[in-house]
Amino acid sequence: xxxxxxxxxxxxxxxxxxxxxxxxxxxxxxxxxxxxxxxxxxxxxxxxxxxxxxxxxxxxxxxxxxxxxxxxxxxxxxxxxxxxxxxxxxxxxxxxxxxxxxxxxxxxxxxxxxxxxxxxxxxxxxxxxxxxxxxxxxxxxxxxxxxxxxxxxxxxxxxxxxxxxxxxxxxxxxxxxxxxxxxxxxxxxxxxxxxxxxxxxxxxxxxxxxxxxxxxxxxxxxxxxxxxxxxxxxxxxxxxxxxxxxxxxxxxxxxxxxxxxxxxxxxxxxxxxxxxxxxxxxxxxxxxxxxxxxxxxxxxxxxxx
Amino acid sequence: xxxxxxxxxxxxxxxxxxxxxxxxxxxxxxxxxxxxxxxxxxxxxxxxxxxxxxxxxxxxxxxxxxxxxxxxxxxxxxxxxxxxxxxxxxxxxxxxxxxxxxxxxxxxxxxxxxxx
Numbered sequence: 001x002x003x004x005x006x007x008x009x010x011x012x013x014x015x016x017x018x019x020x021x022x023x024x025x026x027x028x029x030x031x032x033x034x035x036x037x038x039x040x041x042x043x044x045x046x047x048x049x050x051x052x053x054x055x056x057x058x059x060x061x062x063x064x065x066x067x068x069x070x071x072x073x074x075x076x077x078x079x080x081x082x083x084x085x086x087x088x089x090x091x092x093x094x095x096x097x098x099x100x101x102x103x104x105x106x107x108x109x110x111x112x113x114x115x116x117x118x119x120x121x122x123x124x125x126x127x128x129x130x131x132x133x134x135x136x137x138x139x140x141x142x143x144x145x146x147x148x149x150x151x152x153x154x155x156x157x158x159x160x161x162x163x164x165x166x167x168x169x170x171x172x173x174x175x176x177x178x179x180x181x182x183x184x185x186x187x188x189x190x191x192x193x194x195x196x197x198x199x200x201x202x203x204x205x206x207x208x209x210x211x212x213x214x215x216x217x218x219x220x221x222x223x224x225x226x227x228x229x230x231x232x233x234x235x236x237x238x239x240x241x242x243x244x245x246x247x248x249x250x251x252x253x254x255x256x257x258x259x260x261x262x263x264x265x266x267x268x269x270x271x272x273x274x275x276x277x278x279x280x281x282x283x284x285x286x287x288x289x290x291x292x293x294x295x296x297x298x299x300x301x302x303x304x305x
Numbered sequence: 306x307x308x309x310x311x312x313x314x315x316x317x318x319x320x321x322x323x324x325x326x327x328x329x330x331x332x333x334x335x336x337x338x339x340x341x342x343x344x345x346x347x348x349x350x351x352x353x354x355x356x357x358x359x360x361x362x363x364x365x366x367x368x369x370x371x372x373x374x375x376x377x378x379x380x381x382x383x384x385x386x387x388x389x390x391x392x393x394x395x396x397x398x399x400x401x402x403x404x405x406x407x408x409x410x411x412x413x414x415x416x417x418x419x420x421x
Contacts, residue, residue, distance in 0.1 A: 161355045183358060203362040203381050207388050208355040213395050220395035227391060231384040234377070 004136035008076035019245025021289030063093035068119035082129035084244035147282035149196030156237035195280035225254035
């Protein structure tokens, strides 16, 4: 049995809000594949961007608390975070605790003050939802379980910039065949290909969507997203598959804003990769939360229902 | 067209380097000045690496076009250069107001406020 068959699940704040459909589709797809999730008890924010900008060591502490609960209170060996921001922050905390003595001292002090066991680097392995399905079930088994192949659906896979960057916090990537690539990530491509989809060649798969500009400089965000959407369309995609709630909301919201503010209409639809896998596994769009998406992907999916 | 697009991408990075008070490098990395300029521009600013893969894709598309002229590849290279331009423009605009979420520097660098 794969060590990813049952993992501690850290949904993070976004999956309880704008990324609710990602949360729902991750859970039902996991269940359909026989993969189990054990939600981290009493989890907290990973420190996201707000805390990190003010004091990165507090972000390291917040992420370490999540991993401490998983390791020391739940006995978990693996924590799965489907949000790129959470995944990135937990990996960054892991790296800092392994390599930076001042970080270890601060975490020790804050953990004692908060009254929980201090997390030690290496106690858990943090993975993304893509790793969970790719290594937990594999493409061959996934293919075997497909009930409604996504054959003919042209997909641009968008990973965003935090899934693979900075490279040094992802020591397991770039390890040759079978491992994920930081330059040209392919795990989502692999899974959707196994589900029958046709992945288009999409050179902006890790390009910045301007997520952090959304409030300070909305126009730049809108133009960055518009360029991503146009490139996906030029590559022939009907759908952009996403694996991060922030990227997903950004693409959806700025698609609407581009039309309203700039008069630039694009037709490509955004769907979480878990929603696409769910359709291939024969799950209903309702159970996958597709009705919650701003971008109406049903037109592209009707032929597979 | 490919040479013009590559020159445009280099000009974008030159603007970033100059805005930081440095002289844009004339060196190349892996055969591309663009990649050397990116390396120079990212020095001390880890968040600038958010456009690293975009620069590498521009170089890759340039190589593809050197092998074979193709309208689709040219269009993609054009969109990549546009993305680089938008990204750097955004970075220039927010510089001084804060950093990107990813790989951010603390706003109060040197005076961290961690309290136990």
